[in-house]
Amino acid sequence: MVSSTAQRVEALRDEIRRLDRLYYVEAAPAVSDLEYDRLLEELRDLEKQCPELQTSDSPTQRIGDAPVEHLVQVSHRVPMLSIDNTYSREDLKAYFDRTEKLLDGEAIEWVMEFKIDGVAASVRYEQGHMVLALTRGSGEVGDDITHNIRTVRDLPLQMVGEKEPAVLEVRGEVYMTNADLADLNLRQIQAGAEPFKNTRNVTAGTIRLLDPSIAAERSLRFFCHGVGETDGLKATNHMEFLAEVGAMGIPPTPSVQLLPNADAVMKAVALLEEGMPDLPFEVDGIVFKVNDFKQRERLGMRSKSPRWLIAYKFEKYEAITRLESITVQVGKTGTITPVANLVPVEIADTTVSRASLHNADEIERLDVREGDVVVVEKAGKIIPKVVRVEKHERSSELPRWEFPTECPECQTVLERDSGGVYIRCPNPACPAQLKQRLVYFGSRPGMDIDGLGDELVDVLLAERLVTNYADVYRLSVENIANVNWLRKRKGKDGALIDVQVGEANAVKLIEGINQSRTRGLARVLASISIRHVGPRVAKLITQEYPTIDLLMNASVEDLAAIHEIGDAIAESVHHFCQSEHGKRTFSEFLAAGVDLTEEVEAVDESLPLAGKSVVVTGTLKKFNRDGIKTLIETLGGRASSSVSKKTDFLIAGEKAGSKLAKAKNLGVEILTEEEFHQQYAANEDI
Numbered sequence: 001m002v003s004s005t006a007q008r009v010e011a012l013r014d015e016i017r018r019l020d021r022l023y024y025v026e027a028a029p030a031v032s033d034l035e036y037d038r039l040l041e042e043l044r045d046l047e048k049q050c051p052e053l054q055t056s057d058s059p060t061q062r063i064g065d066a067p068v069e070h071l072v073q074v075s076h077r078v079p080m081l082s083i084d085n086t087y088s089r090e091d092l093k094a095y096f097d098r099t100e101k102l103l104d105g106e107a108i109e110w111v112m113e114f115k116i117d118g119v120a121a122s123v124r125y126e127q128g129h130m131v132l133a134l135t136r137g138s139g140e141v142g143d144d145i146t147h148n149i150r151t152v153r154d155l156p157l158q159m160v161g162e163k164e165p166a167v168l169e170v171r172g173e174v175y176m177t178n179a180d181l182a183d184l185n186l187r188q189i190q191a192g193a194e195p196f197k198n199t200r201n202v203t204a205g206t207i208r209l210l211d212p213s214i215a216a217e218r219s220l221r222f223f224c225h226g227v228g229e230t231d232g233l234k235a236t237n238h239m240e241f242l243a244e245v246g247a248m249g250i251p252p253t254p255s256v257q258l259l260p261n262a263d264a265v266m267k268a269v270a271l272l273e274e275g276m277p278d279l280p281f282e283v284d285g286i287v288f289k290v291n292d293f294k295q296r297e298r299l300g301m302r303s304k305s306p307r308w309l310i311a312y313k314f315e316k317y318e319a320i321t322r323l324e325s326i327t328v329q330v331g332k333t334g335t336i337t338p339v340a341n342l343v344p345v346e347i348a349d350t351t352v353s354r355a356s357l358h359n360a361d362e363i364e365r366l367d368v369r370e371g372d373v374v375v376v377e378k379a380g381k382i383i384p385k386v387v388r389v390e391k392h393e394r395s396s397e398l399p400r401w402e403f404p405t406e407c408p409e410c411q412t413v414l415e416r417d418s419g420g421v422y423i424r425c426p427n428p429a430c431p432a433q434l435k436q437r438l439v440y441f442g443s444r445p446g447m448d449i450d451g452l453g454d455e456l457v458d459v460l461l462a463e464r465l466v467t468n469y470a471d472v473y474r475l476s477v478e479n480i481a482n483v484n485w486l487r488k489r490k491g492k493d494g495a496l497i498d499v500q501v502g503e504a505n506a507v508k509l510i511e512g513i514n515q516s517r518t519r520g521l522a523r524v525l526a527s528i529s530i531r532h533v534g535p536r537v538a539k540l541i542t543q544e545y546p547t548i549d550l551l552m553n554a555s556v557e558d559l560a561a562i563h564e565i566g567d568a569i570a571e572s573v574h575h576f577c578q579s580e581h582g583k584r585t586f587s588e589f590l591a592a593g594v595d596l597t598e599e600v601e602a603v604d605e606s607l608p609l610a611g612k613s614v615v616v617t618g619t620l621k622k623f624n625r626d627g628i629k630t631l632i633e634t635l636g637g638r639a640s641s642s643v644s645k646k647t648d649f650l651i652a653g654e655k656a657g658s659k660l661a662k663a664k665n666l667g668v669e670i671l672t673e674e675e676f677h678q679q680y681a682a683n684e685d686i
Contacts, residue, residue, distance in 0.1 A: 005046055009053050012043040016059040017160050020153070021249040057129055057157035061150065071143040071208060077229040080122055080136045080171060082304055083287065085311035089269065092288075095310050096262035099290070102299055102307065107630065108290055110265050111238045112257040113225055115285035115311050118175030119204045122228055123149060128164035128248075130157050135207065139304070145207045149174070151216035160249040165232030170250055172224040176203050177280045178388040179365050180219040189392035198318075199282050225253040225287070236624055237291045255279075258291060269312060280365060282377075282387065285313035317378045319352070320390065321345040325370050326357065326401050330409055330432035332440050332529040334424035338363055338403070340374070340386050347378045355384040360403045361421045367391070369398040407432075428581045434468075435461060437529045441469055442512075445535065446527035447519055450512035451505060458486050459501065469528060470588030472513055481506040521548060521598040528585060530576045532569045540564055541573065542598035548586050552577050561613060561644035607636025608680045615643050617660055618653030620673050635680055643668060651676045 016039055023029045023036075031039075040059065047054040054060075086092055100108060122142065124132040133149035134142035150157060152174065159168075176184075176199040184202065185195035196202040206218050224245050227233065235241035242252035255277065259265050265288060272286065290296050290308040299307040322343045328336050338357040345352055355376055357363055366389055368374065373393035378384045406413055407425035409432035416423050425433065435457055442452025452472070460466040463483055465475060481503045488496035516523075525538035533541075544562050545551040554577075559570035576582040589596060604610060614637045616628055623631070628651070629639040643650060643662045649669035652660050663670055671679070 005050055006053055009043065009046050009050075012039055012046070013058060016040060016043065017156060017158065017249060020059070020156065021160055023154075059157070061157065070210070071145070073137070073141050074132070074134055074144050075141050076122065076134065076137075076139070077169065080120070080134075080139050080142065080228065081301065081306060082136075082139065083309060083311045084302075084305045085285065085313045087313055087315065089266070089312075092269070092310065092312050093262070093266060096265065099299065099307070100262070103295060106295075107261065108295065109237075109292065110259045110262065111289045111291050112259055112265065112268055113253050113287045113289070114255060114279065114283040115287045115313065116173040116175050116223060116253070117200050117282035117284040118173040119200070119207055120171065121145065121149065121174045121207065121222070122169055122171050123155060123222070124167070124169045124229075125159060125164070126167055128159040130155070143208060147212040148207050148209060148215040148220075149222070151212050152220050152222050154251050155222045156249040161247055164248060165230055167229055167231040168233060168245075168248075169228035169230065170224045170245060171226035171228055172222055172253070174203055174207055174220055174222050175199065175281050176206075176218065176220055178282065179280060179367070182367070182389050182391045184218060186391040195390070195392055221281075222251060223253040224250050236293055238289055238293070239291060240624065276385070283314075284316055285311050287311045315348070317348040318387075319345045319347045319376050320373060321352075321376060323368065323370060323372050323374050323386070326363075326368075328404060328408055330407060330425055330430060330436070332433060332436035333531050334426060334428075334430065334433050336404070336407070336414060336423045336425065338401075340368070342374075342376065345376065347376065347384060350378075352376060352378065352384045355386050357386060359421045360423055363401060363403070367400075369394075369401055371396075371398045409433075431461070438466065438469070438472070440529060441472070441527050447516040447523060448512075449509070449516050451509035452512065455485065455487070456501070456505075456509065459483055462486060468588065469585060470592045470594075473517065473589075473592035473594060475510065475513065477503065477506040477510050480509060517593055518595050521546065521551070521596045524589065524594065524596060525573075531572045533573060537565065537569060543600055546598040546600045548590070548596035552583075552586070555644075557642065557644040558646055560642040561615075561640045561646055562638075566641065604636055609635040609637030612637045612648040613640050613646055614638065614649060614651065615640050615647050615659060615663070615668075616651045616653070618656030620651075620653040622673055622677065631681060 016036075019030055019036055019039075043058070044060050047058065047060060084095075086095070096108075096110075100106075120136040122134045122136070123130060124134075130146075130150065132144065133146040135145055136142055149155065178199060181196060181199050181202060188195050202218065203220060206215050206220060209215055224242070227241060233241070233244065235244045239256070239258055242256060246252045257268065259268060269286065276283070288310055290299065296306070296308040301307065323340050324343060325341045326338050327341060328338050330336060337359070340355045340357050342353050342355060357366075357368065366386065368386060368389050373390040374386045375388040375390065376384050377387045403423065404414065407427065407430060410425065410427050410430040412425050412427040412430065414423050415426050427433070438452070438457045438460075439454055440446050442449040442457070449472070457466075460475075460480075465479060465483075466472055480501055483501050484498040485501060489499045490496060520542075522535070522538040522542040525533055525541065526535045540562055541551070541559065545554055551573075554574070556567075556570045556574045559565055559573055560567050562570075577586075586596065609632060614632050616632075616639065620628060632639040637648075640647065643659050643666065645666050645668075647663065647666070647668045649671055650659065650663040651671050651673060652663075653673055660670065662668075
């Protein structure tokens with residue numbers, strides 16, 4: 001009886017640990033909350049029936065042990081240093097320049113992570129079991145908070161996987177989501193206690209509590225972003241490290257990007273300052289780290305911080321106001337974005353009356369309703385956003401807000417992206433989409449047509465002078481100059497009068513339109529609102545397919561084989577090119593005299609891999625994945641992720657799978673790692 005019970009207990013623990021990893025690490029829940037709770041309850045019951053089977057690392061041991069008497073201070077085996085930070089782009093660029101000089105100008109890959117606004121902690125595992133957790137403290141000594149960290153649901157008490165390191169000390173951030181804080185504050189008010197001000201304060205207080213049962217009720221979470229003492233870790237760079245700890249069931253910091261150089265970093269910073277993605281937790285900046293561990297060792301440490309990372313921080317400002325209503329707006333690709341209309345409030349010397357709610361899932365997560373009191377945040381130049389609902393201020397039962405099922409502009413039935421969070425209007429002729437597309441088409445990142453802004457687009461659409469992109473190129477000074485602006489102006493007597501666009505504005509616009517005809521195919525692709533296609537993607541595609549005829553004949557596989565172009569982008573571009581809307585768009589551009597060719601950048605033909613497309617698959621012995629990609633590019637080639645008929649050859653390591661089979665079917669040349677080295681890289685330092 002005990003034997004079969006023991007087997008069932010172990011099977012339940014393994015299954016619950018697997019489900020925890022899917023939920024917390026991979027964001028891919030495999031069962032409903034009800035099914036999960038039933039498994040946990042069954043395990044709890046069996047452990048009560050057979051107390052001898054209960055272990056300290058069982059998934060049931062999350063409710064907290066007996067309170068500790070006081071926090072004990074423990075020395076860090078490896079100092080837990082702080083991070084240098086800056087609020088200035090100029091200082092950030094200067095840091096990258098200094099770092100490159102310290103490494104004698106060699107190429108540096110940078111990892112970009114969000115700086116989560118929580119509390120730093122270190123968690124130590126020995127033989128796969130959690131044994132110790134400490135605060136940062138002084139960097140040399142921290143408080144023992146193991147009793148509270150054991151209640152964090154997304155940290156495994158026992159690692160998953162076949163072989164764990166003998167010692168692994170992970171560093172990361174303990175944090176709380178905004179939605180969990182809203183629920184906690186509601187419980188605080190119901191219990192007659194004061195609500196907490198923000199997620200960081202409640203997290204900092206909770207991890208230092210003596211009673212872990214309180215911590216267990218507060219839904220703390222953890223993201224791993226660094227490493228302390230280790231014995232048995234395989235990773236040679238940061239990206240490999242995050243993947244390795246994730247496979248062990250420890251949640252790595254999310255939304256990480258690997259950037260090839262400092263220039264790419266600065267572009268990424270500029271994009272983030274325009275608008276942060278939809279995140280359920282608070283961030284107060286971005287952290288940039290050297291990816292390669294050997295380069296980190298050479299850079300070394302200062303007295304209080306490593307030289308191989310820096311934080312670019314945002315000034316954060318918050319205000320509390322009331323949400324009066326929720327409306328939706330239609331974007332250039334049909335995305336329906338809900339917007340919070342607020343009682344105007346001052347934040348960082350600006351009056352804020354509107355804030356994005358991002359998507360339907362965000363509204364559901366926040367549980368935001370018309371009439372709610374909300375916390376609005378503005379960080380740096382980032383657009384204001386609603387971060388939390390003050391549920392304890394909800395004095396009456398407010399109805400849930402229902403997302404519309406039809407486009408508010410054209411009444412087309414809305415569709416949700418397959419596997420995604422966005423809801424769209426699928427009608428390419430939707431007036432609201434057309435306006436947004438035309439505004440972007442004329443903008444500086446688009447075709448850079450001076451004068452084609454919001455107001456003039458409204459005029460052109462109202463007069464039906466423009467119904468598509470190509471119509472812009474059919475405009476003349478004569479049919480624009482005498483058209484009235486939609487907004488009237490005050491005359492000398494104060495009465496509202498019509499005002500014409502005028503010849504000067506019309507001439508300026510036509511000059512801008514004529515100049516844009518010769519900007520080339522890449523600029524056109526980036527300007528016509530093809531999903532996932534911006535300036536960089538358009539440039540990559542047109543270097544491989546420099547004419548519209550070549551692009552129209554490219555298959556999904558051909559496009560996916562281009563370096564840095566994945567399946568999603570390839571499918572989006574191919575779908576647009578083969579759709580009636582896409583074919584008509586390009587045909588009309590050609591008829592209007594728009595240049596749909598691109599000048600191909602010259603390739604150094606002296607390099608051994610000049611112009612060749614190379615795919616790598618399987619496990620390599622001499623190289624890691626990032627190393628061989630860099631080598632291929634140094635030799636003049638393109639390291640592609642997909643095999644197609646345009647692949648010149650495939651490098652096959654051990655345990656090569658579907659890519660090898662596909663290469664054989666297509667007749668693509670196949671080289672072993674050693675053959676590649678001998679033929680192309682024998683003179684390279686590896």
